[in-house]
Amino acid sequence: MRLLLAEDDPELSARLGRFLGRQGFAVDSCTDGVETEFSGRETAYDVIVLDLGLPKRPGLDVLANWRKAGVKTPVLILTARDTWQEKVQGLQQGADDYLTKPFREEELLARLQSLIRRNTQTVGEALSINDWVLDEATQSVSRQGERWELTGIEFRLLRYFMLHPGHILSKSRLTEHVYEQDADKDSNVIEVYVNRLRQKLGNEVITTKRGQGYVFGKLP
Amino acid sequence: MTSLRSRLGIGLVASLVVMIGLLWLMVGQSVEILLEQQMASRLAHDGEALLGGMRIEADGRVLLQGRRIPGIYQQPYSGHYFQVEAGGQATRSRSLWDAMLPVPDVEVGETRIDYVTGPQQQPLLLWARGYQKQGREVRIAVAEDLLALKEGIAQFRWQLAAWSLAMVLILLLIQQYIVIRSLRPVSAAAADIERLEHGEISALPEQVPKEVRPLVQAINRLLERQRQRLQRSREALGNLAHTIKTPLTLLQQLAREKLAEADPATYEQLEHYSRQINERVNQSLRRARLAGDGLGVGRFDLKQDLPVLVDTLNRLHRERSITLRTRFNDIRQLPLEQQDGMELLGNLLDNAWKWAASTVSLTLSGPEPLTLIVEDDGPGVDAAAMQSLAQRGVRQDENLPGHGIGLSIVRNLVDEIGGEMTFSASESLGGLQVKIHLGRRA
Numbered sequence: 052m053r054l055l056l057a058e059d060d061p062e063l064s065a066r067l068g069r070f071l072g073r074q075g076f077a078v079d080s081c082t083d084g085v086e087t088e089f090s091g092r093e094t095a096y097d098v099i100v101l102d103l104g105l106p107k108r109p110g111l112d113v114l115a116n117w118r119k120a121g122v123k124t125p126v127l128i129l130t131a132r133d134t135w136q137e138k139v140q141g142l143q144q145g146a147d148d149y150l151t152k153p154f155r156e157e158e159l160l161a162r163l164q165s166l167i168r169r170n171t172q173t174v175g176e177a178l179s180i181n182d183w184v185l186d187e188a189t190q191s192v193s194r195q196g197e198r199w200e201l202t203g204i205e206f207r208l209l210r211y212f213m214l215h216p217g218h219i220l221s222k223s224r225l226t227e228h229v230y231e232q233d234a235d236k237d238s239n240v241i242e243v244y245v246n247r248l249r250q251k252l253g254n255e256v257i258t259t260k261r262g263q264g265y266v267f268g269k270l271p
Numbered sequence: 272m273t274s275l276r277s278r279l280g281i282g283l284v285a286s287l288v289v290m291i292g293l294l295w296l297m298v299g300q301s302v303e304i305l306l307e308q309q310m311a312s313r314l315a316h317d318g319e320a321l322l323g324g325m326r327i328e329a330d331g332r333v334l335l336q337g338r339r340i341p342g343i344y345q346q347p348y349s350g351h352y353f354q355v356e357a358g359g360q361a362t363r364s365r366s367l368w369d370a371m372l373p374v375p376d377v378e379v380g381e382t383r384i385d386y387v388t389g390p391q392q393q394p395l396l397l398w399a400r401g402y403q404k405q406g407r408e409v410r411i412a413v414a415e416d417l418l419a420l421k422e423g424i425a426q427f428r429w430q431l432a433a434w435s436l437a438m439v440l441i442l443l444l445i446q447q448y449i450v451i452r453s454l455r456p457v458s459a460a461a462a463d464i465e466r467l468e469h470g471e472i473s474a475l476p477e478q479v480p481k482e483v484r485p486l487v488q489a490i491n492r493l494l495e496r497q498r499q500r501l502q503r504s505r506e507a508l509g510n511l512a513h514t515i516k517t518p519l520t521l522l523q524q525l526a527r528e529k530l531a532e533a534d535p536a537t538y539e540q541l542e543h544y545s546r547q548i549n550e551r552v553n554q555s556l557r558r559a560r561l562a563g564d565g566l567g568v569g570r571f572d573l574k575q576d577l578p579v580l581v582d583t584l585n586r587l588h589r590e591r592s593i594t595l596r597t598r599f600n601d602i603r604q605l606p607l608e609q610q611d612g613m614e615l616l617g618n619l620l621d622n623a624w625k626w627a628a629s630t631v632s633l634t635l636s637g638p639e640p641l642t643l644i645v646e647d648d649g650p651g652v653d654a655a656a657m658q659s660l661a662q663r664g665v666r667q668d669e670n671l672p673g674h675g676i677g678l679s680i681v682r683n684l685v686d687e688i689g690g691e692m693t694f695s696a697s698e699s700l701g702g703l704q705v706k707i708h709l710g711r712r713a
Contacts, residue, residue, distance in 0.1 A: 060517045066524060068279025104513040131516030132509045133553065134560065135580070136610040142583045149587060152516035153549060154525050169589065 052167060052207060053077045053228045055099040057087040057113070059106055068140075070156050075190060075206045079232045091117050092094070092253025095227060096124050098167055100159070103130040103141070111144055118145035121223065125166045129159070171214040180216045181268050183256070185209065193250065199251050204229065208244050212257065212267035221264035275457070276450055283446045284439075291435045299428045306420055307396060311384050314398035314413040317341070321353055321413070327405045331358040340364070348390055350416030357409045374412040379400040387414065394418060456480045460487060467494075470570035470604055501562050505610070508556050515552055519545055557680065558687055562608035571605040571612025573635075581616060588624050595620075596632040605608055606709055607688065615684050619705060622677035623647040630700060643707045646697035657694045678705070685709075 054076040055057035061082065068078045079094070081087040084105040091099055091113070114126060125147040130137070133151040141149055142268040147169075148162050164187060168178070178185040182194050192199050201209060207229045212220065212256040222241045229241070245257055245265060258266045324339035332641050333355055343351045344364040354372040355362045361371070370390035379401040383524030389395040395496060399412040475487045484497050523545050523572045530538035562568050571577075580596055605612040623631040634644040685692045690709045697704035 058519075063521055066521070104510065131513040133512070134509075134557070134610065135583075135621075137509070137612045138587070138617070139579055139583045139613060142586050143579060147586070153545070154522035155527075156524060165590075261543055 052097045053079070053093070053094070053231075054163070055079050055081065055087070055091055055096045057081045057084075057091075057100065057105060057110070058102045059083065059104065063066055067156070071160075073203075075187070075203060075210060076163075077207065077229055077231045078153075084110065084113050088116055090232075091124065092120055092122055094232070095224075097228060098163055098170075099124050099126045100129050100163070101126050101146070103128060103132055103137070111140060114141070114144045114146060123184060125170045127159075127162055127166060129154070150234070152247040157186075167214065175240075178213050180212065180213050183213065183252075185213055194252075201251075204244055205248055205251075208241070209248060212265070218269045219260050219266050220262045276454055279450045280443075280447060283450075284443060287439050287442055287446075291439050295428070295431055295435050298431055299424065302315055302427060306424065307417075310396055310415055310417075311398055314415060315382075315394065315400075316413045317353065318398060318400060321355060321411055322402055322404065322409070325355060325404070327357060327407055327409075331360060331407070333357050333360065333362045333409075335362060348393075349396070350393060350419070351414075352389060353411065355409065355411050357404070357407055369661075370398065371438050372412050374399055377410055379403050379408055379560050386417070389414060389416070417537070424459065434695075451654070457627070464490075473569055496518045498568065501568070505560055508560055510555055512552070516549070519549055523567055535700065554683060557684070560614075561611050561684075561687055563611075563688075568608040571607050571609050571616070573599055573603055573605070575615070576609060576613060579584045580613060582623050584617075584620055591624065591627075592629070593624050594629060594630050598632070598634045599604050600634075600636050602635045602637055602641065605643075606638070611684075611688070615681060615688075615707075617678045618677045618684070619643075619645050619707075622681070622705075623649075623705075625677070626650065626702060628702075632697075632700060643708045643709065644704060646700045646704045647702035648697070648700040649702035651696055651702045652694065681705070681707075688689065 052065060052076060054071055056064060056068055056071065056078050057078070058067065059082050064080050064082065071078045079090060079096075081090055082105075084107045086107075087101070087110075088108060090096075101110050101114060103259065105113065107253050110128065110130070114128075117124070117126075126145065127150060127270045128141045128146045129152065130141075131152045138149050147166055150159060150162055178187065184193050185191075185206075186193065187210070190201050190203070192201060192209060208225065211228050225241050249257060256268070258268070260266055268269050320339060320483035321335065324336040326333060326334045326336075335355070339436045341351075343349050344353060346366055346367050347368045349366045351364070352367045352372055353364045354367065354374055356374060361374075363371070367390060372389065372395075373387050374397075375385060377383050377399050381458065382398070382400045385397045385399070387395050387397045394417045395414040396417050397412055397414040399410060402409045402411065460475065460479060460483055463472065466472050467475065474491050475502070477484060477487055477491065479487050511593075526538055526541040526545070530541065605616075607615065620631065620633070623645050624647075628649055630648045632644075632646045634646075636642045636644075682692060685707055688709065690707055692708075693706045693708070696702075
């Protein structure tokens with residue numbers, strides 16, 4: 052899950068980045084409005100956390116510009132401004148959720164997970180496809196009573212697969228959604244991790260579409 | 272007397288009465304003078320005729336040729352008299368009977384006109400002149416009764432007074448009409464200000480006569496400045512919230528991370544105080560943000576602002592599907608500034624949304640005082656909790672059983688705005704019913 056974190060306070064941004072990273076997000080951070088707008092437009096993020104009080108360009112303008120430009124990424128507004136007027140404005144500009152400071156990190160995580168699930172049209176608490184159940188809290192996967200622990204990257208990769216079951220996912224798309232902006236983007240690494248998942252969970256869990264990419268589960 | 276109209280009216284009446292009164296006096300006087308002059312010249316004519324028709328005998332007797340004397344001088348006390356004096360003898364008209372005219376001592380060539388009293392107390396105008404005839408001094412006096420003329424003049428004066436009065440009345444009506452017409456823009460401006468007060472318009476129309484325009488423009492400038500000030504102060508408050516809340520977030524998160532397990536007691540305290548800071552700040556900011564009942568601020572419009580709010584609530588509570596039933600009873604606006612109304616209804620409905628099973632209802636009645644009832648079909652609140660909700664000045668950090676801080680925010684807002692808020696069980700929906708009276712504020 053690739054996440055854009057737009058927060059102007061460096062301390063809070065760093066903390067949140069670390070926290071979300073531990074929760075399996077590939078986090079890119081921006082500290083001003085102009086940079087945020089550019090990143091959100093240019094990169095296919097899965098979710099964006101947007102502070103309204105950004106320097107250079109107000110968060111609401113950034114959001115409005117994204118929506119005008121057709122950026123449909125779900126946006127959670129994270130702000131100190133807690134009036135209803137501002138909530139209404141934020142959601143009418145196209146935000147999907149609104150969280151006011153001070154907040155608990157767990158609250159933010161829960162909201163983000165529900166946003167992502169809503170956006171990928173999966174309902175229910177746990178992510179579950181073809182008997183495979185992904186536990187986001189423990190970053191593990193289980194099937195018919197059996198349980199496998201996953202490393203950070205494995206978890207990110209499997210979650211992306213499970214959120215898009217049946218879709219052909221190219222290596223570059225997977226790279227984009229699993230890694231941060233600054234990470235070394237060698238698409239061969241994806242191959243390595245796909246193989247690790249296959250070793251852990253069995254070959255049939257991910258099918259290779261030659262020249263196109265991978266598909267979660269068997270091809271129909 | 273502060274009414275412009277009555278002031279103008281009184282001024283106009285006074286000036287008209289003085290003007291027309293003076294005119295009446297002048298005209299009456301002039302007519303009297305003119306008529307008397309006319310009479311005097313007629314008397315002079317008659318006098319000249321007498322002189323022409325007289326002869327003085329050698330013994331000094333005066334002979335008048337009767338043919339040349341008009342008949343009116345022959346009737347006793349007819350009001351027309353003459354008296355000719357020559358050499359100590361006086362010859363009188365028959366009309367004088369045995370009375371005498373008080374002829375003044377006029378020299379030859381001298382003319383005098385006098386008011387005298389004649390026979391039977393008649394007021395007379397007397398013309399007298401001295402002549403030289405056949406080598407002797409002759410004084411001729413001719414007089415006429417003024418009574419008829421005076422009566423005529425008095426009658427004329429009455430008529431003139433009646434006409435003048437009628438004229439005053441007509442002019443007054445015309446002037447009242449002009450005054451009302453000219454003051455109409457002022458009344459229109461007053462009506463506009465009334466509409467401004469009711470929030471129907473946010474600025475006064477400036478298509479007014481140029482005497483009123485500076486006033487209207489000044490008011491509009493003032494309103495604009497007030498709006499800008501409100502906006503600036505709200506922005507500043509938002510920034511303040513931003514600068515306080517971010518460190519507060521960090522404080523709470525650090526405390527949780529470092530102390531939640533290592534030193535739970537200290538963590539609890541830190542958590543408690545930082546929550547207190549947050550809520551106090553929120554409460555103050557919310558109060559400072561209220562626009563109150565300022566003129567020219569946009570009102571919360573039920574047709575425009577409510578759907579947006581409801582849409583927002585539905586987005587925020589996406590997992591629930593709540594239907595809002597509304598009954599507005601022809602009310603189109605809340606008597607609250609738009610953002611104030613958004614804050615009040617936002618918190619009120621958000622609370623209802625949280626607890627409702629499927630339906631929330633919003634009923635408005637009024638307009639003065641405006642009553643706002645929000646009901647839900649949730650579990651409701653028991654009597655004890657209802658009582659604690661009803662308490663004035665319940666602080667936001669005191670948790671209300673069954674309902675979150677939303678209602679205490681509403682409670683504070685309503686207190687601040689100057690309204691009444693009561694809680695009861697909803698009869699129609701079974702959950703909580705919140706009833707708010709928004710009284711008219713001066």
